[in-house]
Amino acid sequence: MHLSIICRILGILLMLFSFTMLPPIIVSLIYDDGQLAPFVDAFGLILFIGLLVWFPVRNKKEDLRVRDGFVITVLFWLVLSLSGSIPLYVSDNPSMSFVDAYFESLSGLTTTGATVITGIDDLPKSILWYRQQLQWLGGMGIIVLAVAILPMLGIGGMQLYRAETPGPVKDNKLTPRITETAKALWYIYLGLTTVCGIGYWLAGMTPFDAITHSFSTIAIGGFSTHDDSIGYFDSTAIELIAVVFMFLAGVNYALHFFSWRQRSIFVYLKDPEFQFYAFVVGGVSVITISVLIATETYEVSEAITSGLFEVVSIATTTGFATADFANWPLVLPFLLFVVAFIGGCAGSTGGGMKVIRVLLIYKQGLREVKRLIHPNAVIPVKLGRKPVPDRVIEAVWGFFSVYMFMFVFMLIILLATGLDQVTAWSAVGACINNLGPGLGDVAYHYGDLNSTAKWVLCFAMLLGRLEVFTLLLLFTPAFWRH
Amino acid sequence: MHLSIICRILGILLMLFSFTMLPPIIVSLIYDDGQLAPFVDAFGLILFIGLLVWFPVRNKKEDLRVRDGFVITVLFWLVLSLSGSIPLYVSDNPSMSFVDAYFESLSGLTTTGATVITGIDDLPKSILWYRQQLQWLGGMGIIVLAVAILPMLGIGGMQLYRAETPGPVKDNKLTPRITETAKALWYIYLGLTTVCGIGYWLAGMTPFDAITHSFSTIAIGGFSTHDDSIGYFDSTAIELIAVVFMFLAGVNYALHFFSWRQRSIFVYLKDPEFQFYAFVVGGVSVITISVLIATETYEVSEAITSGLFEVVSIATTTGFATADFANWPLVLPFLLFVVAFIGGCAGSTGGGMKVIRVLLIYKQGLREVKRLIHPNAVIPVKLGRKPVPDRVIEAVWGFFSVYMFMFVFMLIILLATGLDQVTAWSAVGACINNLGPGLGDVAYHYGDLNSTAKWVLCFAMLLGRLEVFTLLLLFTPAFWRH
Ligand SMILES: [K+]
Ligand SMILES: [K+]
Known part of the structure; x- marks a missing residue:
C-alpha cells in the first residue's frame, strides 16, 4: 500500500x-x-481537511499499483x-x-436516488440544487469508474472493456490515458x-427545475425537486x-463516443449489448402497457405514456416516477423490479448488474x-x-453469484x-x-426505517456502485497480506 | 429418437x-x-395400459442413446x-x-410433500398409506436418477460423479452397471x-405410523398421516x-455405500460435500436456536429441539413440521427458506440446488x-x-443461473x-x-390456490426434481433436430 500517494490523491479530491x-x-444568494451558512461552513471545512491531508505528502511521487486502485476507488466514494x-x-x-444526512448524500453520489x-417541495432552493448536483457529480465519477478504472482492475468481467485486451472496443481504442478518456x-x-x-425548459419546466432535473436524468439518479417527481409537471412532453x-x-458512453467520432448511428445498432438493452426495455414496455390496458388501470393513451415512462425509469435504474407503480396490478411492480436487476449498460451511469453481464x-x-446435446463439441x-x-465469463459468473449472495445476506439483516x-x-x-x-x-421514501436498516442500505448502495468486488475485496485478509 | 425402445421401457415401468x-x-382390506375399488381400478387400468404400450414393441432391441435418456427420464416422472x-x-x-389429484401425486413422487x-387425520388408511408410499417410491427413482442417470447425461456439473471420469469417486468405482449400482x-x-x-415404533408410534413415516423420512418427502405432521406425536424421542x-x-448415497463396504465412518468425514453439509446444518441450527431463546419464543429445552428439528427438516428439504415455523420471529422463516435452496447432497433424495453445487x-x-489480487496466477x-x-464449474454456473431464472419466471406467473x-x-x-x-x-397446504398456480407449481416440482436442464432441454428446438 502506498499511503502517501493515496493521501495525496484524496487531498486533491477533497479540495476539488x-x-x-x-x-x-x-x-x-439568488433565492x-x-x-x-451550511454551505459556506462545508466549503471551508472540506477545503481545510483536504489541505491538511494533501500538504504533508504534496511532493511524494510513487507509482500507483492495481492494489492501490481498489483502495482509492472505495475511499473516493466514502x-x-x-x-x-x-x-x-x-x-x-x-x-x-447524521445517518439520514449520510444516507441522502451517499444516495445522491451513488446516483441511487x-x-x-x-416535504421536498418545501425545501430551500439551495438544498434542492445541492441534492441534484450530488447526483450529477456522482455520475461523472461513475463514468471514470466504469470506463477507466473497473476495466483496469478487472472487476466482474469488465476487463472485456480493457483497451489493451481483445474485446468489443479493441479496434477502436479509446484515448488511451485515463485523464484524456475521462x-x-x-x-x-x-x-x-x-x-x-x-429540452425540459422548452417543454415548460422553470429554468431551475430544467437544470436540476437534467442533472438527475443524465446521472440516472432519480432525485427530484418535487415530492411527486416528474409526475408533478403532468406533461406528456x-x-x-x-x-x-x-x-x-x-x-455505454464508449458507444456515444465512437458514434460521435464516426458520425454514425450504426455504432449503436451493431453493438450486441445495445441490441439486448433495447430489446429488454422494448419488450417489457409492451408487456407493461398491455397489462395496464387489459386491466383498465388507465385509458389507452395514459397507459402508453405511463407504462413507457415507468419501464424506462426503472429498467435504466433512474427511479423517476409519474405514477404509483408500486400499486400497479398483479405482477407489474415485481416485473419492473426484476428488470432493474439487469440495469443499464456497462460504461453508463445506470445501476443493476449491467446488461452485458446478463x-x-x-x-x-x-x-x-448445447453442450448437453453435443457433449464433445467446442462451443x-x-x-x-x-x-x-x-476468463471473462468466469468473472461474470463470480459477479452474479456474489451479487445474489450479498443481496440475500443484506435482506436477512x-x-x-x-x-x-x-x-x-x-x-x-x-x-x-x-x-x-x-x-x-419504501415505495415513497426511506425516512421511516430504523437506523440499522439505513446503514445496511448505505452499504448496499456502495456495494452496487462499486460493482461488489471492489468493496468486498477490502474485507478479505488476502488483500492486505504482504 | 428411438420410439419403440422408449415405449418398451415405459410399458414395463407402467406394469411394474x-x-x-x-x-x-x-x-x-385390513382396515x-x-x-x-379405486386401487383395484387403478391396478387394472395401469397394468392394461402398460401391456398395451409394451406388447407391440416387446421384441424391439435397440441401443439407447444419451438423447433418449433425457426423454425417458422426463417421461418416467410424467x-x-x-x-x-x-x-x-x-x-x-x-x-x-383432476388438478388436485395430479398435484398430490406428483408432489408425492417428486418427494416434495x-x-x-x-383433514388428513380423517382420511381412509389406504389413502394415507398410498401417499406415503408414493414418496418412498419416488425416493427410489431419485436415487437411480441422481447416482446413475444424471452423471451420465452430464446435467449441471453432475458429470463430476460419472464413474469413468476423474472426480471424487474415481478411485472407488461404484459397481459399474446401472442396474447393479441401483x-x-x-x-x-x-x-x-x-x-x-x-426406531419410530420403539419411540411410541403405532406400527402404521412408524412404517408410513419411515417412508416419507428416508425419501425426504415430508408427507404425514396427520395434519400436525410430526408435531402430532409430541415426543422428543x-x-x-x-x-x-x-x-x-x-x-450422498455413494458415501453410505463406500462407508458400508469399507466399514469406516471416515468416508463421510473426508468428503468435502459432507463437511460443508454438516457445517451449514450445524451453523444454521445454532443461529436458529439462539434467536428462539433470545426472543423468548420457547423455553430453552423446547427451543433446542424445535430449532434443531425445523432446521434439519427444512435444510434437507424434508418439510416435516413440529412447530409453526412460518410464524417464528423476524428473519427465521426467511433464513430457513434460503437454506432450503442449498438443499441435500448430490446423490441423495434431498432437493434444492444440492450442497456440492453451492x-x-x-x-x-x-x-x-484471489484472481483480482493476483491477476496472472493460475488458481x-x-x-x-x-x-x-x-468444464464442471461452468456447468454448475449454468445450473445456478437457469435455476434462478426459472424461479423468477414462475414467480412472475x-x-x-x-x-x-x-x-x-x-x-x-x-x-x-x-x-x-x-x-x-401456503404455510399449511396448497388447497386454496387457483388452478393455474397449481399447474405452474407442478411444473416447478418436476423442474426441481429433474435438475432443471433435463426438463428444459426438451423445450429447445436444437434437441429435436436431426
Ligand atoms: K437511480
Ligand atoms: K420434501
Whole structure:
C-alpha cells in the first residue's frame, strides 16, 4: 500500500470537491433562502481537511499499483459521501440526523436516488440544487469508474472493456490515458445534460427545475425537486423527453463516443449489448402497457405514456416516477423490479448488474444446453462475431453469484431488524441496484426505517456502485497480506 | 429418437408400477376402509395400459442413446405421476379435482410433500398409506436418477460423479452397471427405512405410523398421516429419531455405500460435500436456536429441539413440521427458506440446488477474489485435494443461473394469477426445491390456490426434481433436430 500517494490523491479530491459548494452558495444568494451558512461552513471545512491531508505528502511521487486502485476507488466514494453529508447535517431545514444526512448524500453520489426526506417541495432552493448536483457529480465519477478504472482492475468481467485486451472496443481504442478518456466522456456527459436541460425548459419546466432535473436524468439518479417527481409537471412532453434521455444515459458512453467520432448511428445498432438493452426495455414496455390496458388501470393513451415512462425509469435504474407503480396490478411492480436487476449498460451511469453481464450469462446458459446435446463439441460464447474469453465469463459468473449472495445476506439483516418481506427485499434491491424507490414501506421514501436498516442500505448502495468486488475485496485478509 | 425402445421401457415401468397398488389394497382390506375399488381400478387400468404400450414393441432391441435418456427420464416422472393420480382422482374420500389429484401425486413422487388436502387425520388408511408410499417410491427413482442417470447425461456439473471420469469417486468405482449400482443403493435405502421405522415404533408410534413415516423420512418427502405432521406425536424421542434419519437421508448415497463396504465412518468425514453439509446444518441450527431463546419464543429445552428439528427438516428439504415455523420471529422463516435452496447432497433424495453445487459456487467466488489480487496466477478450484475441471464449474454456473431464472419466471406467473408476494415466492421456492411447505397462504397446504398456480407449481416440482436442464432441454428446438 502506498499511503502517501493515496493521501495525496484524496487531498486533491477533497479540495476539488469543496469547490462544488460554490454553486449551491450562489443559488442560496439568488433565492435568499437562508442556507448560506451550511454551505459556506462545508466549503471551508472540506477545503481545510483536504489541505491538511494533501500538504504533508504534496511532493511524494510513487507509482500507483492495481492494489492501490481498489483502495482509492472505495475511499473516493466514502470520503466524498461523508463530506457531502456536511451541509445536510449542519442545515436546520431539513433538520436531519447524521445517518439520514449520510444516507441522502451517499444516495445522491451513488446516483441511487433513495431519499429519507419528505416535504421536498418545501425545501430551500439551495438544498434542492445541492441534492441534484450530488447526483450529477456522482455520475461523472461513475463514468471514470466504469470506463477507466473497473476495466483496469478487472472487476466482474469488465476487463472485456480493457483497451489493451481483445474485446468489443479493441479496434477502436479509446484515448488511451485515463485523464484524456475521462475528459472525452465528460464532454459527452455535459453535452447530454445541456441538451436534456434545454429540452425540459422548452417543454415548460422553470429554468431551475430544467437544470436540476437534467442533472438527475443524465446521472440516472432519480432525485427530484418535487415530492411527486416528474409526475408533478403532468406533461406528456416532459415525460417523453425524460424517456429519451434516461434511455440514452443508460447506454455505454464508449458507444456515444465512437458514434460521435464516426458520425454514425450504426455504432449503436451493431453493438450486441445495445441490441439486448433495447430489446429488454422494448419488450417489457409492451408487456407493461398491455397489462395496464387489459386491466383498465388507465385509458389507452395514459397507459402508453405511463407504462413507457415507468419501464424506462426503472429498467435504466433512474427511479423517476409519474405514477404509483408500486400499486400497479398483479405482477407489474415485481416485473419492473426484476428488470432493474439487469440495469443499464456497462460504461453508463445506470445501476443493476449491467446488461452485458446478463447477456453473457444468458449466452453461457444457452451454451450449457448445447453442450448437453453435443457433449464433445467446442462451443465458444460470442459477442457479435467475437468469441469471449472463458476468463471473462468466469468473472461474470463470480459477479452474479456474489451479487445474489450479498443481496440475500443484506435482506436477512433487514428482516432481522423487523422489516416485512416486501419492504426488505425491495429496499435491498432498490439500493444495491442503485435504483431508488422500492415497494411496501419504501415505495415513497426511506425516512421511516430504523437506523440499522439505513446503514445496511448505505452499504448496499456502495456495494452496487462499486460493482461488489471492489468493496468486498477490502474485507478479505488476502488483500492486505504482504 | 428411438420410439419403440422408449415405449418398451415405459410399458414395463407402467406394469411394474401397477403392482404398487397391491400394498394399499391390502391396507384397505385390513382396515376395511371402503377404498378397495379405486386401487383395484387403478391396478387394472395401469397394468392394461402398460401391456398395451409394451406388447407391440416387446421384441424391439435397440441401443439407447444419451438423447433418449433425457426423454425417458422426463417421461418416467410424467407417466408415473399421471398413473399415480388415478386412485386419488377416482376415490370419493378425499374427493379431488383432476388438478388436485395430479398435484398430490406428483408432489408425492417428486418427494416434495406439498399437499392440497386438509383433514388428513380423517382420511381412509389406504389413502394415507398410498401417499406415503408414493414418496418412498419416488425416493427410489431419485436415487437411480441422481447416482446413475444424471452423471451420465452430464446435467449441471453432475458429470463430476460419472464413474469413468476423474472426480471424487474415481478411485472407488461404484459397481459399474446401472442396474447393479441401483440395486446396491436400494439395499441401503431399504435398510435405512427399516431402521428408521423400527426406531419410530420403539419411540411410541403405532406400527402404521412408524412404517408410513419411515417412508416419507428416508425419501425426504415430508408427507404425514396427520395434519400436525410430526408435531402430532409430541415426543422428543420421535423428533430426534427424525432428525437423525433426515440428516442421513440428505447425504450422498455413494458415501453410505463406500462407508458400508469399507466399514469406516471416515468416508463421510473426508468428503468435502459432507463437511460443508454438516457445517451449514450445524451453523444454521445454532443461529436458529439462539434467536428462539433470545426472543423468548420457547423455553430453552423446547427451543433446542424445535430449532434443531425445523432446521434439519427444512435444510434437507424434508418439510416435516413440529412447530409453526412460518410464524417464528423476524428473519427465521426467511433464513430457513434460503437454506432450503442449498438443499441435500448430490446423490441423495434431498432437493434444492444440492450442497456440492453451492460449495463449488462458493469456491469459484473465492477464486475470483484471489484472481483480482493476483491477476496472472493460475488458481484451480479444488474439492479436497483434487482440482475440479473448469468444464464442471461452468456447468454448475449454468445450473445456478437457469435455476434462478426459472424461479423468477414462475414467480412472475404466480404473481400474475393474483397471489401475494410472500405466498408466491415461497410457493415457487418450496416446489422447485422439493421442500413442501411454504410461507403466507401456503404455510399449511396448497388447497386454496387457483388452478393455474397449481399447474405452474407442478411444473416447478418436476423442474426441481429433474435438475432443471433435463426438463428444459426438451423445450429447445436444437434437441429435436436431426
Ligand atoms: K437511480
Ligand atoms: K420434501
